[in-house]
Amino acid sequence: MQKFIIVGGGARGIFFSEILENELNCKVLAIMDKFVEGNPFIEARLKEAKIEGVEIYNDLEAMLEKYPSDSVDGAFIMTPEWTHLSVFKRLTKGNYNIFLEKPIATTKEAILEIGQIAKSYPKVIQVGFVMRYSPFYRKIKSWIAENDMGRIAHIQMSERLTVAHGTKFKRSWHRMKEFTGGFMNEKCSHDLDMMCWIKEKDAKPVGVMSMGTRAFAHESVGQTSCSTCPDKKCIYREDITQYAKYHAGKVLLDSTAGGVNECIYGNASDIHDTQSVMILFDDGTHGTFSVVAMSGKDGRDITIHFEYGMIYGDLEAGDLTKIDYRTNQTEKYHISGMNFHGGGDTIVVREFTECSLNGTKPVASVEDGLRASLLAFCVDESIELKSFVRLPE
Numbered sequence: 304m305q306k307f308i309i310v311g312g313g314a315r316g317i318f319f320s321e322i323l324e325n326e327l328n329c330k331v332l333a334i335m336d337k338f339v340e341g342n343p344f345i346e347a348r349l350k351e352a353k354i355e356g357v358e359i360y361n362d363l364e365a366m367l368e369k370y371p372s373d374s375v376d377g378a379f380i381m382t383p384e385w386t387h388l389s390v391f392k393r394l395t396k397g398n399y400n401i402f403l404e405k406p407i408a409t410t411k412e413a414i415l416e417i418g419q420i421a422k423s424y425p426k427v428i429q430v431g432f433v434m435r436y437s438p439f440y441r442k443i444k445s446w447i448a449e450n451d452m453g454r455i456a457h458i459q460m461s462e463r464l465t466v467a468h469g470t471k472f473k474r475s476w477h478r479m480k481e482f483t484g485g486f487m488n489e490k491c492s493h494d495l496d497m498m499c500w501i502k503e504k505d506a507k508p509v510g511v512m513s514m515g516t517r518a519f520a521h522e523s524v525g526q527t528s529c530s531t532c533p534d535k536k537c538i539y540r541e542d543i544t545q546y547a548k549y550h551a552g553k554v555l556l557d558s559t560a561g562g563v564n565e566c567i568y569g570n571a572s573d574i575h576d577t578q579s580v581m582i583l584f585d586d587g588t589h590g591t592f593s594v595v596a597m598s599g600k601d602g603r604d605i606t607i608h609f610e611y612g613m614i615y616g617d618l619e620a621g622d623l624t625k626i627d628y629r630t631n632q633t634e635k636y637h638i639s640g641m642n643f644h645g646g647g648d649t650i651v652v653r654e655f656t657e658c659s660l661n662g663t664k665p666v667a668s669v670e671d672g673l674r675a676s677l678l679a680f681c682v683d684e685s686i687e688l689k690s691f692v693r694l695p696e
C-alpha cells in the first residue's frame with residue numbers, strides 16, 4: 304500500500320486525504336498544519352470520512368523527521384499559495400516526490416525560484432491543474448488530436464461563480480493579492496493553463512491584454528459585520544457554516560484570514576471580481592477568457608473555432624458538440640457524474656500515486672504552473688498599464 308504525508312489540513316488537504324484513503328486504497332500517515340487551533344477541525348473531518356490512524360503535526364520539521372522521503376511515496380503541498388515556495392524548498396531538500404497545488408506561488412520571483420529548483424530535481428513534481436484530468440477536457444483534447452478540422456483559429460472560454468461561491472473569494476486569505484497573487488492567479492490559472500494546453504500543438508502564448516475591476520459590492524454601506532447589519536436580505540451576507548474550516552459553531556482560521564463575519568462592502572479585499580483576458584499566440588491567433596465572480600450559476604463554457612469546424616461545450620452540463628463544416632456532420636458527447644473540476648480530482652491524485660511509483664512524468668508540470676502564473680501576473684499588469692503586456696522569455 305502506498306503511503307503519503309500532507310502539508311496543509313484545510314479544505315483541499317482533507318479532500319485529498321479522502322480520495323487517497325477511500326478511493327485509491329492508499330494510507331495518509333500524517334497531516335501537518337501550522338495552525339494549532341485548527342486541529343479539532345482536522346480530527347473531526349477525518350472522523351466523518353472514517354479515516355483512522357492519521358497523525359496530526361503542527362511542526363513541519365517534526366513530521367519530516369518522523370517520515371523522511373525514503374519512508375513515504377510522496378508529499379502533498381496543500382497550503383495557501385503564498386506559503387508554497389518555503390514548503391516546496393524544504394520538501395525538495397528532503398528529496399520527496401511532490402504534489403504542488405496550483406497556483407504554484409504568488410510572485411514572479413517565487414515562481415521563477417520554484418522553476419529553477421524543478422529543472423534539475425530528480426524526483427516527481429506534479430502541479431494541481433486538475434482540469435487537465437477532467438474527462439470533459441480530455442475529450443476535447445482527443446477531438447483536437449484527430450486533427451480533421453484544421454488549425455485552431457480562435458478559443459473562447461468563460462467562467463462564472465455563484466454569488467455564494469464568489470463571495471468566499473472576498474473573505475478569508477483569498478481576498479488579498481498578497482496571499483494569492485491576484486484573483487486571476489488564484490482562481491483562473493486553471494483556465495489560462497487550459498487555453499495554452501489546448502493550443503499547445505499550434506502555438507505558444509506571447510502576450511496578453513486585459514480589463515478587470517471590482518464590479519460587485521464595491522460601495523460600503525457603513526457596516527463592518529454581517530451579524531450586526533440590519534440588511535437581512537443582503538445577497539453577500541455571510542453563512543459561517545459555509546467556511547471550509549467551520550467546526551462546532553466556530554470558524555477555525557489562521558491570522559491571514561481577516562475578520563470572519565466581515566461585511567464585504569468596502570472590506571480589505573483588493574482583488575478583481577470581473578476580468579476579461581485576450582491571449583495572443585505566436586501563430587498570430589488569439590483566445591479570450593472572461594470570469595464573473597458573482598453570478599446565478601457556477602459554470603465554465605468553451606468554444607473552439609477551427610478552420611473547418613468547431614467544438615463547443617458546457618462543463619457543468621457535461622455536454623460537448625463537434626461540428627465539421629466540410630462533412631456537415633455533428634457529433635455530440637455527454638459525460639455524466641462529474642464532480643467539482645469536471646471530475647478531475649480523483650484522476651489527478653491517482654496520477655501522482657502512479658508517477659511516484661514508476662518515476663513517470665505527470666501531465667501537469669512545474670513548467671505549466673510557471674507559465675500560467677506568469678500569464679496571470681501579466682494579465683494584472685495589463686489592467687494597471689491599460690496596454691498589451693508581452694510575456695517574458
Ligand SMILES: NC(=O)c1ccc[n+]([C@@H]2O[C@H](COP(=O)([O-])OP(=O)(O)OC[C@H]3O[C@@H](n4cnc5c(N)ncnc54)[C@H](O)[C@@H]3O)[C@@H](O)[C@H]2O)c1
Pocket residue numbers: 310311312313314315316335336337338341381382383384386404405406431432433489547548557644
Ligand atoms: N486545484 C484546485 O482546483 C484547487 C482548488 C481549491 C484550492 N486549491 C489550492 O489549494 C491550496 C489550499 O487551498 P485550501 O482551499 O485547502 O485552503 P484552506 O485555507 O482551506 O487550507 C489551507 C490550510 O493550510 C494551513 N496552513 C497555512 N500556512 C501553512 C504553513 N506554512 N504550513 C502548514 N500549514 C499551513 C492553514 O491553517 C489551512 O488549514 C491553495 O493553494 C489553493 O489555491 C486548488
